[in-house]
Amino acid sequence: MSSLRLATRILRPVPVRHFSTGGGGSTKSSNLPFYLGGVGLAGLATYLYLGGSPSPFSSSPTKTKPKQDKSALDPERFLDLKLKAIEPYNYNTARFVFELPNGGAALSPVTSLVVVRPSEGAEGAPVDKKGNLAVRPYTPISSPDQEGELVLLIKKYDKGVISKYVHERLQPGDTLAIKGPISKFAYQANEFDHVALIGGGSGITPLYQLLHHALNDSGNRTRYTLLYANVSEADILLRDELAALERAHPNTFRVVHTLDSPPAGWTGASGYVSRELIKAHVPPAKEGNKIKVLICGPPGQINAVAGQKDGMKQGAVGGILKELGYTEDQVFKF
Template sequence: MSLLRLATRALRPTCSARQFSTPTPGPAKSSNLPLYLGGAGVVGLATYVYLGGSAAPFSTTSAAPAAKPKPEKSALDPTQFLDLKLKSVEPYNHNTSRFVFELPDGGAALSPVASFVAVRASEGADGAPLDKNGNPVIRPYTPISRPEHEGELVLLIKKYETGVLSKYVHEQLKPGATLSIKGPITKFPYKANEFEHVALIGGGSGITPLYQLLDHALADPTNRTRFTLLYANVSEADVLMREELSALERAHPQALRIVHTLDNPPQGWAGASGYVNRELIKAHVPPAELGDKVKVFVCGPPGQVVALAGKKDGMKQGAIGGILKELGYSEDQVFKF
């Protein structure tokens, strides 16, 4: 479903995902890649119509809707954590749910693209996960609600058996409780039409920053950039944001192409199968020879990122490596979320 529909249901982890694949189009094909290791609406503009009567009987006139001024400042704070109340939990599939949080004073996140929020348990909360030094466990997530959406912040959170914060959120956080959130924090300052072609390669819940970027860029009527999304998952049931992505592709058929690939495709699967490998990238991503006309964004489980683009250096990008380096892409052409 589109984010417009998502918001009406009450309502972009940054790059964290699980043990996902990466493919080649057409029939299933084996790969020598290592197994990937497991690790992130509608704008509520209030309007009203005033019906004013005149002296003549049965005569009415409609005043123009009075638009509520758009917020100029984010309801969040990138310098400190704020406790946000959980409004609702909407199950998405067998291990992922949408968590809808209330924003202070009905404001909007106004998140720059691409950006994330840092999340931890509220201070003093029962069962709050701590690290080995006794400090709160903090994880990054990319909101899937639009930056201008007022009153709510929506996070798509996948539960991992080894993920201490994701387990806490899924198992202990109930509507009415709070979660401590800081942000938005910019990851990559996307600019309209900076590139001729953008390739986005993702796995599992690593789709959230890629979706945030796509949703933002394609909503711009001046957009001239073409996008290709290569999205890998274990099974069809693990595909996240599928309806929203399909809606974007239908609405922008000349600007967006999506290629799904699965580790375990069902019978009759029309997409690709296996890992995102050299063949799939060469078939769908413009060559490195195009230089600064092409940009490749990667977001997925650490094993996938390493195999495709090399290991990150903490919060830094780290040296380019993996398949993209073998295909000639430079550090300036690749960004790892």
């Protein structure tokens, strides 16, 4: 996305409260500690699709497109994918478009990630403390059935080993080793009445992947609310895409933006995702198994809102969500 498009976006008011059990606006406090680390996030699935149908005016039927029953990626080994294009998004983020082998599709389950590392022998490739090529997880923003391309939205962090490498070293024609897809949250359509998604910075990617899939399902009945925190307005990722989903699905999707450093005239929330903000926009814990809260963001945000993860395990619910009575069954941390 060009800087011109970013500068001309229309600010939208924060939605009114629907689930508040008490008064109070959002608390002003710094989001900055939440954005010092990068995040990223999602297994292997079968997605069948057919192309074309016979024309009633044709003497011969249109050939049926062969179905793809296997991902173009491999969850067990890294494949070197050629970088097709770099599309600048804002001052520190870009879309990196990679070519998938043989024009295939990733066929990723909802909320699945890929793991990336430099290709063997790549110049300037970063390594970990053991001398192995550094790896990081990312959640694609391209559709699972998008043919021939895999798109990663990567934000450059000052201390981001892979993000700096990708931004500073890769050029179209170069390759990056990618393995996946790897499933994260086990999404099921209409499993819950309401799903609240809490995101920070580049942690928006798995949440967007789920929203894009669920809301574009004509059979969806679940309501979704996204609380999305960033340092500044320029840091908001996928803003246009989220706004488009909100316009298309006004009865089932609502976005609440909150900024650490809001500009003059900002009508959204300010500060981090607070107790007051959650109470105002998320159904209460007493709703039980009718609701689910998903959170993805830098470790500081996850710790403060939902409690620290236990390595690869979820860990106990802590932070604000524990204070508000939410249980392990109601919360998922990416």
